[in-house]
Amino acid sequence: xxxxxxxxxxxxxxxxxxxxxxxxxxxxxxxxxxxxxxxxxxxxxxxxxxxxxxxxxxxxxxxxxxxxxxxxxxxxxxxxxxxxxxxxxxxxxxxxxxxxxxxx
Amino acid sequence: xxxxxxxxxxxxxxxxxxxxxxxxxxxxxxxxxxxxxxxxxxxxxxxxxxxxxxxxxxxxxxxxxxxxxxxxxxxxxxxxxxxxxxxxxxxxxxxxxxxxxxxx
DNA sequence: TGAACATATGATAATATATTCATATGAACA
DNA sequence: TGTTCATATGAATATATTATCATATGTTCA
Numbered sequence: 001x002x003x004x005x006x007x008x009x010x011x012x013x014x015x016x017x018x019x020x021x022x023x024x025x026x027x028x029x030x031x032x033x034x035x036x037x038x039x040x041x042x043x044x045x046x047x048x049x050x051x052x053x054x055x056x057x058x059x060x061x062x063x064x065x066x067x068x069x070x071x072x073x074x075x076x077x078x079x080x081x082x083x084x085x086x087x088x089x090x091x092x093x094x095x096x097x098x099x100x101x102x103x104x
Numbered sequence: 105x106x107x108x109x110x111x112x113x114x115x116x117x118x119x120x121x122x123x124x125x126x127x128x129x130x131x132x133x134x135x136x137x138x139x140x141x142x143x144x145x146x147x148x149x150x151x152x153x154x155x156x157x158x159x160x161x162x163x164x165x166x167x168x169x170x171x172x173x174x175x176x177x178x179x180x181x182x183x184x185x186x187x188x189x190x191x192x193x194x195x196x197x198x199x200x201x202x203x204x205x206x207x208x
Numbered sequence: 209t210g211a212a213c214a215t216a217t218g219a220t221a222a223t224a225t226a227t228t229c230a231t232a233t234g235a236a237c238a
Numbered sequence: 239t240g241t242t243c244a245t246a247t248g249a250a251t252a253t254a255t256t257a258t259c260a261t262a263t264g265t266t267c268a
Contacts, residue, residue, distance in 0.1 A: 012141055012203075017134045019206045020199070024131035029256080030121045033128075037116055046215060059257050061216055071205075080214050080265050090205045094198060095124070099116075101175075101194045102123045133226075150245055163227055165246055184235050184244050209268100216263070224255070233246070238239105 026070045027094060031055055032063050036091055039073065045081040130174045131198060135159055136167050140195055143177065149185040 012020075026032055034053040038044065044052070050060050064084060067073045074087040086092070116124075130136055138157040142148065148156070154164050168188060171177045178191040190196070 016203070016206065017137055017141075020202050021132055021134040021137055023202050023206055024128050024137075025255090027128035028125055028132040030125040031256085033121055033125055037121075056258075057215070058217085058259075062256080065216075071208075077265085080212095082215060088205055088208075090201045094201045097194045097198045097201065098124050098127050099120070101192060101198075102120065102127055104175075104192075129225090135226080151243095160228075161245070162229075162247085166226080169246080181235085184242095186245060211268085212266085214263100214265080217261085219260090220258085222256085222258100224253100226251100226253080228251085229249090231247085234244085236241100236243080238241090 023070060026067055026072055027098070029063070031059065032067060033095070035060065035063055035067065036072065036086070036095065039084060039086050040092065043083045043085040045078075045083050047081065049084065127174060130171055130176055131202070133167070135163065136171060137199070139164065139167055139171065140176065140190070140199065143188060143190045144196065147187045147189040149182075149187050151185065153188065 027036070031053065034055075035049055038049055038052045046057060046060060046064065049064075050057050053060070064073065064075075068075060068084075068087075072086065072088055072091055073084050075082050075084045077083075131140070135157070138159075139153055142153055142156045150161060150164060150168065153168075154161050157164070168177065168179075172179060172188075172191075176190065176192055176195055177188050179186050179188045181187075
């Protein structure tokens with residue numbers, strides 16, 4: 001059960017476990033889920049996202065940063081605004097799985 | 105974008121969004137992920153889980169309760185001990201998806 | 209260049225969450 | 239029945255997280 005004094009559960013190391021938990025934290029907040037789900041439609045800028053999910057700009061920007069750090073979304077500048085989009089196909093799958101679970 | 109004054113993002117209601125976030129909260133803590141991952145092997149009692157993940161009994165019991173409330177695990181008594189097991193196939197899929205994401 | 213717009217960020221306060229400790233509950237068996 | 243083993247639970251503390259406010263940064267265009 002151990003490898004070089006580091007906790008390990010089968011093929012999942014302690015580090016990977018923490019990374020997994022951090023990843024799922026991104027889905028563990030309704031504001032962030034709203035943002036991710038909103039981006040299912042495709043690329044949107046911050047203002048659009050704020051309007052869609054009815055949250056203020058600062059809160060949204062903070063969460064966008066968290067999602068970007070987690071590599072779930074990416075951004076690019078277009079003129080004055082910044083366009084955000086999903087950066088990983090797993091996002092849709094993970095949310096879909098969660099949706100199936102709660103619908104049972 | 106609205107339905108009877110209730111926030112709605114396409115086919116996902118505000119209530120469902122909160123349920124989704126609550127579900128993913130279960131995966132957003134390394135102790136709980138360890139427990140879930142430990143149960144990939146099959147049914148285990150509390151003492152075994154504590155040993156496997158190297159956490160004290162009280163902490164594990166508290167988290168088992170949370171996971172059970174979320175319907176991710178189930179339990180049955182067998183003599184003096186209580187056996188826990190996964191209660192949903194989505195658990196494995198969700199963790200697998202997360203694992204793929206962090207491995208990229 | 210400077211005004212207007214879009215987004216990001218730091219600090220703070222409010223809230224939520226996890227672990228620990230002490231103790232309770234419940235089953236088994238001598 | 240009462241002692242032991244296994245698990246659950248309540249309270250308290252410590253820590254993490256989120257939204258808000260104020261302000262900073264960066265872009266466009268007159």
